[in-house]
Amino acid sequence: MSTSMSVSVSAAASSSLPPLLARRRSPPASLAPVRSLRSRSRLLSSARTTPVLLPAAAMAAPAPAASSKRDLLIFDAEENLAVALAKYTADLSAKFAAERGAFTVVLSGGSLIYALRKLTEAPYLETVDWSKWHVFWVDERVVPKDHEDSNYKLALDGFLSKVPIPAGQVYAINDALSAEGAAEDYETILKQLVKNGVLAMSKTTGFPRFDLQLLGMGPDGHIASLFPGHPLVKENTKWVTHILDSPKPPPQRITFTFPVINSSAYVAMVVTGAGKAGAVQKAISDKKTSDLLPVEMAILDDGEFTWFTDKEAVSMLQN
Ligand SMILES: O=C(O)[C@H](O)[C@@H](O)[C@H](O)[C@H](O)COP(=O)(O)O
Structure with missing residues (x-):
């Protein structure tokens, strides 16, 4: 079992790091396997980061599963985060396109879409094989697709309209249905995609295994439309469910459940700001x-969970 978390800080940010992080640039020999550090260095080779390992006791997630790995990346500026996130995503796109002939990518709403902007520019616009992408939403507001609150519209305007992903491989919700109907419909679509081999299944959890989920987190620790203290965080049967009383407006949404999020191969948790x-x-x-935030319940069964953060978002860590 691996309970380590590796930490990388942007080289440009190192002089202003909190003492705790700066001090741990020379980790003791008893830390996590070098193998995990090597894989991070390869993945982030153009991000000008200096990987550091922290002992499990210092950066532990609750009970990580057998093969899960957690990394914390800290960038001095959101611009550098966006550069690294584009490379991370493009590298995974190439890996899964080669391995499975498809790349299943899950988007959230919020600031995540702006953070993806570097993917729409050179070199990625030309080098990524966009024809392999299949795009999903971890959560969606139950509003028409052209509504200002729509996560589909947000992603279309800020990302999808700028890259050549085939329209039939972008899976928006059916906005003619009720919240309950839209959640059931979305789950049916996912099941069809499992049948035709586009979407993988986890061998251990029995839930779909998306290649990459690109997620954001709210200030209250919510992810997707799974909010602190809401009974939906305990849903462990459905793949997609609905909520009618979201504390963040609009109230009606559909959302992936935790078993689906936690069956992912890769999760990028993109979080910026004080x-x-x-x-x-x-x-x-x-x-x-005992009062775990939803983000603390994102514990991958067998995958890599990477925080993409800026200095402001980690400003309380030294405490
Ligand atoms: O539909 C939604 O509301 C989003 O999908 C939501 O889950 C979002 O990811 C977080 O609230 C973080 O949003 P910010 O990054 O904008 O804070």
Whole structure:
């Protein structure tokens, strides 16, 4: 079992790092396997990062599963985060296109879409094999697709309209249905894609295994439309469910459930800004309480979970 978390900080940011992180640039010999450090270095080779390993006790997630791995990347500026996120995503696109002939990518709403902007520019616009992409939403607001609140519209305007992904491989919700109907319909579509081999299944969990989920986190620690204290965080049967009383407007949404998020091969948790520092601090702390935030419940069964953060988002970690 691997309970380590590796930490990488942008070289440009190192002089202003909190002492805790800066001090741990020379890790003791007893730390996590070098293998995991090597794989991170390869993946982020153009991000000008200096990987550092922290001991499990310092950066533990709650009970990681057998093959899960967690990394914390800290960037001095959102611009550098966006550069690294584009390379990370393009590298995974190439890997899965070669391995499976398809790349299943899940988007959230919010600031994540802006963070993907470098993928729409050179070199990625030309080098990524966009024909292999299949795009999904981890959550969607139950509004018409051209509504300002639509996560589909947000992604279309900021990302999808700028890259040549085949239209038939972009899986928006059916906005003519109720929230309950749209969730059931979305789950049916996922099951069809499993049958035809586009979407993988986890051999251990029995839930679909997306290649990459690109997620954001709210200041309250919510991810997808799974909110703190809401009964939906305990849903463990459905793949997709609905919510009628979302504390973040609009109230009606559909969302992937935790078993689907946690069956992913890769999750990028993209979190910036001081407003999220408290939730990041709680999520990364080794002191776990019974009132877990939804982001703390994102524990991959067999995959790699990577935080993409900026200095502001980790500003409470030294405490
Ligand atoms: O539909 C939604 O509301 C989003 O999918 C939501 O889950 C989002 O990812 C987080 O709230 C973070 O949003 P920000 O990055 O904008 O804070």
